[in-house]
Structure formats: C-alpha cells, structure tokens
Amino acid sequence: MTTDWMADLPENARAYLEGRKLDEVECVIADLPGIARGKAVPASKFARQSKFHLPDSIFYQTITGDWGEAAGAEGFIERDMVLIPDMSTATAAPWTADWTLQVIHDAFDRHGEPVPFAPRNVLRRVVQQYHEMGLKPVVAPEMEFFLIARNLDPARDIEPMTGRSGRPAAARQAYSMTAVDEFGPVIDDIYDFAEAQGSEIDGITQEGGAGQLEINLRHGDPIKLADEVFNFKRLIREAALRHNCFATFMAKPIADEPGSAMHIHHSVLDLETGQNIFSGPQGGETDAFFHFIAGLQYHMPAALAMQAPYVNSYRRFVRDHAAPINLEWGRDNRTTGIRIPLAEPDARRVENRIAGMDCNPYLGIAASLACGLLGLKEERRPHRQFRGDAYEGEGDIPRVLGEALTQFEDSTALHEVIGPEFARVYSIVKRAEYEEFLSVISPWEREHLLLNV
Template sequence: MKNITKWLNDNKITEVECITSDQTGIARGKIMPTSKFIAEGGIRLPESVLLQTATGDYPDEELYYSLLDPADIDMVLKPDENAMFTVPWAQEPSAQAIHDCYDAMGNLIELAPRAVLKKVLSLYSAKGWQPIVAPEVEFYLTKRCTDPDLPLEPPVGRSGRQESGRQSFSIDAANEFDPIIEDIYDWCEDMGLDIDTVIHEEGAAQLEFNFRHGDALKLADQVFVFKRTVREAALKHKIGATFMAKPISGEPGSSMHIHQSLTDLKTGNNLFSNSDGSASTLFLNYIAGLQTYIPQMMPIFAPNVNSYRRYLPGADGNAPVNIDWGEENRTVGLRVPSAAPNARRVENRLPGADTNPYLVLAGNLLCGYLGIVNDLKPRKPVQGRSGNEADDSMPFNLEAALDAMDECQEIREILGDQFVDGFIGTRRAEYEGFKRVISSWEREYLLSAV
C-alpha cells in the first residue's frame, strides 16, 4: 500500500471508489474515505456479486450454490497500485481503485473477469511473449429517454438540430458534439487513459474512440474506466450514452474491434513477422486459432441478447458475419491492416461494444494461444469482397452461442469450470428474463393476425 498511499496523498484524494468488474462489466464495490481505505488496505464483498446479472438477478439456485459457498461468504479485494485513477467528474478529489478478488487462501477467484485475463496472460508470459492490443470502442450519444418502450433518438448538437443520415468520418458531424468530446479527452488525460483518435462513425451521433496499442491488462482497466467516463460526460451534458451493441433499429451496431499482436519479451521483436518481413508461422497459427475458437467464444464477444442484432447475414453489412481473414479487407471478420513488419497485427471485428473489456481481451488471446500451441492452419485469405453469408460454424443467437461454449473442453481446461459455468449461468439468467417480456413487434404483428 506504500505506493498507493503516496499516490493518494500526492493527488490530495479524500474519497476512494473501490471497484471490480462483474461478468457484465458493471463496476461493483464500495466508496469510503481515503483514511479508512489506507487503514484497511482493501475491502470485502460477497462472492455473489460476481454472479449478479445486469438486472440484479442470479443464476438458478442449483448452479448458484454449486459455484459459491452456501453461507454466502465474503471474498477479499485488494487494490492494484497500477490501476489507480482519479475521478475527474466528482465534486471532491476522488479516486477509482481497481481491485483483484481473492479467496481466504489468497488465491485469485476464478469467476472474476480480471483474474480470467491474468490467467490467459500468464500462458503467454510462460513462453516469453507479451500480447500487444489496441481496442477501438464505439458508442451512441442519445437524447435522454426514461421510457424503455420509446425508441432512442440522436441528441441535439451545437447547431440546435438532430443529426440524420449517415455521416461516417465527418469532421463537422463530430464537431456537433465538441463540448462532450472535449470533456472526455480532458478527463481521460487527467486519468492517464491512452486514448488517441476520435471519429464519427456511420450511425447518427455514433462515435468511436481508439486506444493506443499497449499491455492487455492495462488497456482492459482503461476501457473499463473509459465506459464510466463517457456515461458521466453524457450526464453532465444532459444527454445519454450507450454501449449497447444495437441500440437503434435501422442504424449500424456498435463494436469493440481488437487489434492484437505478440512481442518477444527478450528482443522486443514482433513475433508475427519473420526477420525478412514476411508473415511468420506463429502469425498464421494465431489467425487459425481465432478462426477455430471464435465460434465457441461468441458468448464473450457477444454476451447479451441484443448483441446478436448486429449480425444480419445478407442484409446490414455493418458487422461481419464470417471468420474469414484477409489483408486490408473490412468485409472479413479478421482484418490484417497494411503495416510495416514490426507492426503486423490482426484485428478481430466481431466483438460488440457491450462486451466486458477484460473478457473480450482474454477471449481473443486464448483463441490465438490455442492456435499456436495446437499448430493450427488458417483458411486461405480472402481476396476482394467477402460474401455476406453467415459462416456455417458461427452461432448467431445467444442460446446457440452458450451451448457451443458450454461444450468446448479446451476453453474449460484453461479458464476453469467455475468461470465457464458461472459466466454461462449469468447469460442464461438474463436471457430467461428477456423471454418474459412481450415486445412491441409481437403486439404490432401478432395481436390480431394469429
């Protein structure tokens, strides 16, 4: 706690938000005065917060008690000195301290998303490799809407008008929201978040922020905090912000593209390139791993029932519906951008913006790792435009995706049965809640017709 205490004192912090991510990506924890935080050196929370759904529900009792102590015991949370951030929007000097979750024996708890990413990163570290990643995060700004039965609308920009039509990469359209963008940049700079470019995406009032490439755990922490930052900036400007994968009918979905490569820890060289600049065997193995295991990892890349509204085979081409790969090709799920050999990387374009940042990075890296250790070979790269037909191996609804993950023994062997069963359990619990709601589509088209 010595370094943390110095950081808190240097920043004159009076209040600390002690947080950890649940399966959905919601920040769970406690808020306390700095003096109490320093004295205690951590917090305790019920283990059950790691199985809580977005609706506040839990998996069925049989699964719940098979994964957790029936006495509903506490876990011990300890702050990571490398994951301390200010809270620029707070009224008094405050900090966000991201914690890891431990059991009574001092072991990381398997259900915690941050522990899942650490476990996958340890596989690479054991081989002397470091994954390098760069997330691209999309979201929509919207008018405030407190009635969930009403569709979302774009907010009013500086011009006093709502945006309409498609304004991809428009500078003027992005400048409509300059006040909130400036707050996001200022707050991210205050917190030390490595954001780089902002662009206006295709949808009305849809923005994308790109992160600079770097360490996977560091960037997962930053994306976790970034989502909170965007929502707070929107609240300040009396509008909404959403990272739902498909929040508005007829508009493009929001994604979280993940650029990824591997570096040799001893030499610092990009392991995806040979010394002559050509693509390495390890690079091809990695792509093959993504192609082989993405179908079983889809619940992590698309964790909510809404997530699958992005994938519309034969129609809206905004999101890929395949796991093909190709160089400088945005019609495939796995794009290899044009780059110098020391920057060779692959971009997974399938994950939605609604995914948990710890789990989406863990999922990508695990797929690639399995491709390497199993010496898998990729399909031939796609030249030209890829067809917009769904890949036969891909599950494009939540039920099928959960079944595929449930049956994948290689994912279970590495991530553990507790995590896999717990994660699937929270997704199924949310889906059961969704099925109890009668939609406006059903009332409109079936009420008098069937």
Template structure:
C-alpha cells in the same frame, strides 16, 4: 506497508484524495464495490465483498439455486479484494477529490477468484508469459450519443448538436458531424488526460451520432482497466451535456451496431521484437497460426464477445458487422482483418467483439484463441479477397442460445479459462436470456394483437 501499497499511499496523498471508490468488475462489466474515506481505505488496505456479486445478472438477479450453491459457498462468504497500485484513476466530475481504485479478488487462502473477469484475463496473459511472449492490444470503442429518454419502450433518437439539429443520413468520417458535439468531447479528452487514459483518435462512424474512440496500443490488462474507466467517463460527460452515451451493440434499429474492435500482436519478451513478421516483412508462421486459432476457437467463446441478446442483433443480415471468422488483408467484410502495416506493426484486427462486451473477458477470449492457434499450430483458411459477408463456410452462431451451448461444450475453453468460470458465465447469460424472454415486445403487440 509493502512497496505497491506505498506507491498507492503516496499517489492518494499527492492528489489530496479524500474519498476512494473501491471497485471490481462483475461478469457484465458493471463496477461493484464500496466507497470509503481515504483514511479508512488506507487503514483497511482493501475491502471485502460477497463472492455472489460475480454471479449477478445485468438485471440484478442471480442464477438458479442449484448452480449458485454448487459454485459458491452456501454461507455466501466474502472474497478478499486487494487494491491494484497501478490501476488508480482520479474522478474529475466528482465534487470532492475522489479516485477509482480497481481491485483484484482472492479467496481466504489467497487464491485468485475464478469467476473474476480481471483474473480470467491475467490467467490468459500468464500463458503468454510462460512462452516468453507479451501480447500487445489496441482497442477501438464505438458508441452512440442519443437524446435522453425515460421510457424504455420508445426508440432512441439522435441528439441535437450545437446547430440545434439532429443528424440525418450517414455521416461516416464527417468532421463537421463530430464537431457538433465538441463541448462534450473536450470534456472527455480533458478528463481522460487527467486519468492517464491513452486515447488516440476520434472518428464519426456510420450511424447518427455514432462515434469511435481509439486507444493507443499497449499492455492488455492496463487497457482493459482503461476501457472500464473510459466507459463510465464518457457516460458522465454525456450526462453533463444532457445527452446519453450507450455502448449497446445495437441500440437503434436499421442503423449499424457498435463494436469493440481489437487489434492484437505479440512480441518476444527477451528481445522486444514482434513475432508476427519475418525478417523480409512477410507474415510469420506464428502469425498464420494465431489467425488459425482465432478461426477455430472464436465460435466457442463468442458469448464473451457477444454477451447479450441485443449483441446478436448486430449480426443480422445486411448490417456492417461481419458474421464470420474469415480473414483477409485490408478487408472489412471479414471477422479477422489484417491491416496493411510494416513488419513492426504486423497485427490482426478482431472485428467481432461488441461494444457491450466486458473488456477483460473480450480481450482474454481473443488472446486465448490466438494463443491456442500458436501452440496447436493451427493453419488458417485461405485469405479472402473481395466481399465475405455472404460466405457460409466459416459463419458464427446466430443466437445466444446456440453460442452458449458451444461454449459450454468446449472442453478446451474450460481447461484454459477454468470450468468454474465457464459454468458460472454460461449460467448468468442463460438467466439473463430467460428474463428477456418474459418481456413482450412492441413488435408482438403491433403485429399480433389484432391479427392472430
């Protein structure tokens, strides 16, 4: 055994784990993999999966054959999946002692699989390492609790809380409204503590039974793993309490959407000191360039923040989500907010990613944009003071078709993330959108059936 696998072996034995869920993330963020008895897992030291699972859409379909066979071996060969020794988590809700082990993916020659979201994030982090930098992130996850509903044609409704009543009106930051679901969140916090997830605060957001859980700042790859596990943990806790938890970007019409806000900063590896602030506490030139890079390249990677047609409903007019890459200090109407902080905590909050985004890809895209700004020395626009919702100069694509075209045509994104990844990701999202366009909506039936 090698040292990392020795560490994993010891952890599984110490926790008396009898079953292992071996998982990788597909492009959507769905966990794909196999479930194995611990002894078999330790014997095989990983698993093999068809590489084609990485070109599977959220509906379970695949991209067109010409793209499929151009990006993948025609024989539909397996990729080699190796366990990550420090990405292992207990499953508290399982009947038998069970663990999730996240895997990295390689081809038969040991090269990282380009289509793997976790590998995409690792590629971006290596860019920082090569410059002597380490990014620090702090994600904020918004989500809705809803009544369970078997009919997808019916609108979602707020669930009943401990009082036996559903919320009415806006309950932003209400302690009482959050306490309506205390039993559920007690399970969430207990389970996350057992899993070693770095949760921080719980906040009631604007929408009915819309909540936000913040993560403590830390390593980008570790937090992407944690968000992946957290989303499943929350869903399981919700099911236990007979409600549904959803990370859809816009699950309820006329209510605010759900975001995955990303706070990001950078430290110097050699000194451990932040590089976004000068000695006097003012913003450093690198910080300004980081913001400039976000402004320049976010429109080119927007599908990694807004991956579904539903994602763009969050960007509709008169919503609380910014649809721009303006920046400003303590301004929630801009896409890039700089919170008030001391020099050691100088950071930018990217408010554009939706809660439905794959955490590996959203974090990778956000950090890449900032990195490119620093290496290209991109100057940002002037900071916005006051309301920015109506500003037009730095607005984003408003449809997924337009966003995918911009991503596909950006040679810089392909250079840094890999042409194969960009082509595969765009193809999957286009296949999903084609599937969506075949569905006749209730709006069409209501207003067109007897009127046209």
C-alpha cells in the same frame, strides 16, 4: 496500507491531487457485465486498510439484477471475497463533486487464491499462459458508442442526441469533422477527464451511425488496456450526462443504424527479444501469424458468448451493415470478421472485428487472446484468404445468444484456457439472463401475432 501510500501513486494521480486534499477513494471491481461494483470510503479510512470485502454473489448476478444459481455445492451463502487494491490503477474520478480517486481491486478467496470467475483474473490467467510460452500479447481496442437523447421510457425508441447546431445528429457521416464538432462540448469533457486519468487517446472519429463515435486507444498490455476501457465506459457516460444526453454502449441501440463494436488489434511479442512473432527476420509473415488467425477462426464461435453477451448483441451481425457475419480473414478488408490492417512488419497485427462494445472488456479481450493462443498451440492453418466482399459469403457465427451459449458450453479446449470454474459460472448466469429475456413478450409479437395467428 503504508502511511506514505500517496507518494507511491501513479504520476497522473499525484498530478491530479497536487495542492489539493483527497476526500474519497472508490474501491471498484468489474462484475460479469463489466459494471463497477465496490465501496466509496473516506481517504483517511482507505489509508488504514489493506483490503476490503464484498460477497462473491456479485458474480452471480444477471444484468437485470436477478441471480443465476451458480454458487456451487455449498449453496448461496454469499461468502466474502478479499479485495486487494492494485495501486497502479489509481486514477482520478474528475466528474465527482470532491477530489476523488478510483482504484481497481483484485479478488481473492480466504486462502489467498484468485477468485476464478472475477473478470480481471480471467484475463490475467490467459495472459499468464502466453508468458509461460515465452510470449507477450499486445492489444489495442477501439471503442464505438452512441451519444443519444435522454431516454427515460424503455418503450420509446432510442433517438440521436441534439448537436451543437440544435439539429439531431445525422447518420452516414463517417469521418466527418463537422459531425464531430456537433458533439464538441461532450468530447471536450471526455478529453479533459481522460487527461486527468492519464489515459492516452489515440484519436476520436465520427462513425457511420447517427451520433456514433469511435475512440482508439494506444496499444499495450492487455490488462492495462482492459482497465482503461472499463474506466472509459464510466468516464464517457459521465461526460454525456453533463450535457443532457446519454452515452450507450449497446451493440445495437437503434434499429436502422450500424452497431457498436470493440474491435481488438492483437500482436504477440517474444518475451526475450521483444520481436513481433508475426513477422520473420526478412519481414515476411510467419507460421505463428497464420496459426493465430486459425485459432480465431476455429474457436471464436465458442467464445462468442463472451464477446457478444446479450440478446441485443446478435442484432449487430447484419449483412452489409458495418459488422461481420463470418470469420473469413483478409488483408485490409473491413467486410471480414478478421482483418489484417496495413502495417510495417514490426507492427504486423490481427484485428478481431467480431467483439461488441457491450462486452465486459476483460472478458472480451480474454476470449480473443484465448482463441489466438489455442491456434498457436494447435498449429492450425486458417482458411484461404478471402478476397472481395465477405458479406456475399455464408455466415458462420451463431446468430442468437442461446446457440452461442451451447457452443461455449461444449468447448472444453476454451474452458481450459479461460478456467473451467469461470466457464461454469458464466454459463449459468448467462442462461438465467437468457431465460429472463424469453419470458418477456415483445411489441413485435403483440403487433403481428395477437390477431393474425
């Protein structure tokens, strides 16, 4: 690291530290679930280091902390990775007690090659394939989450948080400003933290669930937006903790409430001209527009394990419950898995409504872009546009994680885009996680089977 490294910080980070002494730098990287792993080091030490090391085993760990046997032929030796800071990601960690920055790092092996199963590298690999075709993908994620009462006992049902009025948050209040006001103190901290980090929020709305909110982000580069979602998850959790509640990004935290999605809007630009390839010279829909939709329809079932990565994820896909059950496409139709929002030709885009908020943002966006890219390459045509209520149609996506993993493992076309070595490791880790779940006997089984079968 150069001695004047702080002069090269992004503007928002420099503004945050103006007139203050930096105490600590958090060196972070996302693991497969999207948890921030890394080290916190004194600012003086960070200034002297150009890299640091973590074992590659962080990518073999399940969400429970157990391990998948994914280390390869040499066995589980926990080889060190070389982690290099991407200083363009340096942002404030304003919830800490001292003046702290966090910096996202990229993972390389000892030969300087990107570690293929590091999630940020997976997304970069997909984006690079667009660039090689002379294309630039653009995304805009929407983040849904619940603010809930503190829950210290996993055996207890999750309950909505108590709002400013002293009453529990109510359901079926979508877009209510009064409902948003109930969470005013938490939202104020979210805005303040986001401003300190230089993240631009496009809007916050109340969703249909009790205590469920949605944050929209401005469209932009997929890697930058995945970084923002990664940072936002931590930011929102920290804001909630300041007000004696939890923020959860579970896909389906409360049985009778809607689930939480990470809807992803996509457009694709010509690298040379900057024009949206989904719109022709006269503003009409192009072949590329339909090929992209077809790629989502044909390949998304195989990619679903990256966008719905847990057993709980599949509880969200419930008919008539604000989540799609199929991959039909329609114009301005929120019942379809693939929606074409109202937009001018230069902003024409495709919305993937399948992905859950519980996914790793790097992997969820990579999976969606990979499916669209395959559609562009294969020049497929989508099914006929769906008109009406798509909940009345047939479900055509996997309903359980085991089925989704089987389709993921069988899709060599998808593996070539996201990387065969990533696909191998991801499959092993998720299978281990699924086996862990299957070994747990649920209260439902004890209640209904114990004395009746």
